[in-house]
Amino acid sequence: MRILSDKGTIWISGTLHNHPSVGVTLKKLGFWIINDVVWYKRNATPLLSRNRLAPSTELIWVASKSKKYFFNYELAKQINGGKQMRNLWEINAERHKTAHPTEKPETLLERIISIASNENDVVLDPFLGSGTTGAVAKKLNRNFIGIEISKEYFEIAQNRICGVIENPLQEKTEITTHQTAKTYTFEPSQELSLFEPLSFYAKKRKKELYPNTLLFLTRKKNKKIKA
Ligand SMILES: C[S@@+](CC[C@H](N)C(=O)[O-])C[C@H]1O[C@@H](n2cnc3c(N)ncnc32)[C@H](O)[C@@H]1O
Numbered sequence: 001m002r003i004l005s006d007k008g009t010i011w012i013s014g015t016l017h018n019h020p021s022v023g024v025t026l027k028k029l030g031f032w033i034i035n036d037v038v039w040y041k042r043n044a045t046p047l048l049s050r051n052r053l054a055p056s057t058e059l060i061w062v063a064s065k066s067k068k069y070f071f072n073y074e075l076a077k078q079i080n081g082g083k084q085m086r087n088l089w090e091i092n093a094e095r096h097k098t099a100h101p102t103e104k105p106e107t108l109l110e111r112i113i114s115i116a117s118n119e120n121d122v123v124l125d126p127f128l129g130s131g132t133t134g135a136v137a138k139k140l141n142r143n144f145i146g147i148e149i150s151k152e153y154f155e156i157a158q159n160r161i162c163g164v165i166e167n168p169l170q171e172k173t174e175i176t177t178h179q180t181a182k183t184y185t186f187e188p189s190q191e192l193s194l195f196e197p198l199s200f201y202a203k204k205r206k207k208e209l210y211p212n213t214l215l216f217l218t219r220k221k222n223k224k225i226k227a
Helices: 019-029 073-079 106-116 132-139 151-162 199-204
Strands: 009-014 032-040 057-064 088-090 122-125 143-148 173-176 183-186 193-197 214-218 224-226
Touching: 009 019, 009 032, 009 106, 019 032, 019 057, 073 106, 106 132, 122 132, 132 143, 132 151, 143 151
Parallel strands: 032 088, 122 143, 173 224
Antiparallel strands: 009 057, 032 057, 143 214, 173 183, 193 214
């Protein structure tokens, strides 16, 4: 909540096993709950067991700090063929492009990032996985910060995001970490820079808990960003 901008929104995807507790936690933290988006996967994998219905949805909680949040209504309408967008999104689960077991379809992230931000805004994904959010953020001309605890997945994400070169960097960028107030300067040639174990979470929660948590960014601009 502390690092979400005043007009920003948080989008949390989950399944039946965690979405009730996500909702309760958002309420407890004082978030303003905007929407629940139901992502329907028509091509979801069939279930082998015959004792329940085959899961084919994921629920995405959308929340903000206040009622004055950024929401690109007109773009959402445009994506939906000129009609007001509803909260049931039919997007096929796509075949994995990487070895990560829960890679999300880029179409889903394209929709979320386009509706929730403008070009040059900062998108944060603290559970980066295979880097889908980062790859899409970069394609859509957003600044991006990703956090991943597994070195293996971090490397998958790093390679994937490095492969996206639609917006080559033109300028130097300075990033100042929130806790240490240390400033790092990135040259335009540093398309993707790994700079330090994430200090603001690690400090809060005892460093040992997240020894492999890494922070990287793409698409740097010539301005200071508080990470
Ligand atoms: C559901 S996956 C994310 C998949 C991602 N959306 C994609 O498209 O590939 C969640 C990721 O969060 C990572 N993770 C779990 N706990 C974490 C933590 N405390 N800090 C950072 N990353 C974490 C896991 O290693 C996993 O790769």
